[in-house]
Amino acid sequence: KAGVTQTPRYLIKTRGQQVTLSCSPISGHRSVSWYQQTPGQGLQFLFEYFSETQRNKGNFPGRFSGRQFSNSRSEMNVSTLELGDSALYLCASSLGGASTDTQYFGPGTRLTVL
Amino acid sequence: EDQVTQSPEALRLQEGESSSLNCSYTVSGLRGLFWYRQDPGKGPEFLFTLYSAGEEKEKERLKATLTKKESFLHITAPKPEDSATYLCAVQGDYSTLTFGKGTMLLVSP
Numbered sequence: 001k002a003g004v005t006q007t008p009r010y011l012i013k014t015r016g017q018q019v020t021l022s023c024s025p026i027s028g029h030r031s032v033s034w035y036q037q038t039p040g041q042g043l044q045f046l047f048e049y050f051s052e053t054q055r056n057k058g059n060f061p062g063r064f065s066g067r068q069f070s071n072s073r074s075e076m077n078v079s080t081l082e083l084g085d086s087a088l089y090l091c092a093s094s095l096g097g098a099s100t101d102t103q104y105f106g107p108g109t110r111l112t113v114l
Numbered sequence: 115e116d117q118v119t120q121s122p123e124a125l126r127l128q129e130g131e132s133s134s135l136n137c138s139y140t141v142s143g144l145r146g147l148f149w150y151r152q153d154p155g156k157g158p159e160f161l162f163t164l165y166s167a168g169e170e171k172e173k174e175r176l177k178a179t180l181t182k183k184e185s186f187l188h189i190t191a192p193k194p195e196d197s198a199t200y201l202c203a204v205q206g207d208y209s210t211l212t213f214g215k216g217t218m219l220l221v222s223p
Contacts, residue, residue, distance in 0.1 A: 042213055042216065044213075045210045055209075092157075102148070103211065104160060105150075105159070105160075
């Protein structure tokens with residue numbers, strides 16, 4: 001069974017630009033969660049989508065947004081990039097039916113903002 | 115607000131030298147405690163889920179235990195390939211995962 005895939009794996013952008021990251025969950029999984037990982041803050045929850053609806057949201061500014069499509073694939077968008085947005089962005093998928101479903105992570109997208 | 119604290123931040127062991135990693139947590143209504151392993155440049159890899167105090171789970175050289183305030187990841191006779199960052203996360207009433215900052219483990223041959 002294929003795992004969670006994320007594209008692109010690496011991105012370099014400049015301040016003020018916007019970026020879109022993509023995540024394809026494990027087949028059959030309906031929930032997709034996004035996390036930001038930095039050396040200082042560790043893994044921080046951004047948002048979760050289930051059946052095309054945002055089910056939970058972390059404490060991030062409105063510049064961070066996401067969506068989920070009918071095939072469960074998800075995208076996250078960051079507008080007006082800041083230097084502090086440089087991080088590893090991780091996507092995780094789960095079955096989604098129960099709140100304690102195990103989340104399986106993709107390899108991440110490394111975003112560098114110059 | 116759910117909180118997770120992992121200690122130590124870094125641990126260096128000799129091959130075969132057993133030890134334990136600690137994960138202390140405060141959570142509103144624990145639904146699950148998760149252990150992940152993360153190798154450099156990769157996403158976290160799932161290891162265990164624990165649901166209630168007293169529960170234990172094992173996988174090869176790893177054993178995870180859970181009390182009402184903390185969890186331990188015991189590593190028995192580690193090998194160099196066990197070197198990684200080990201992450202602990204809790205899921206409470208808000209249904210989102212709150213992660214600790216991890217313990218970086220280095221096992222020398």
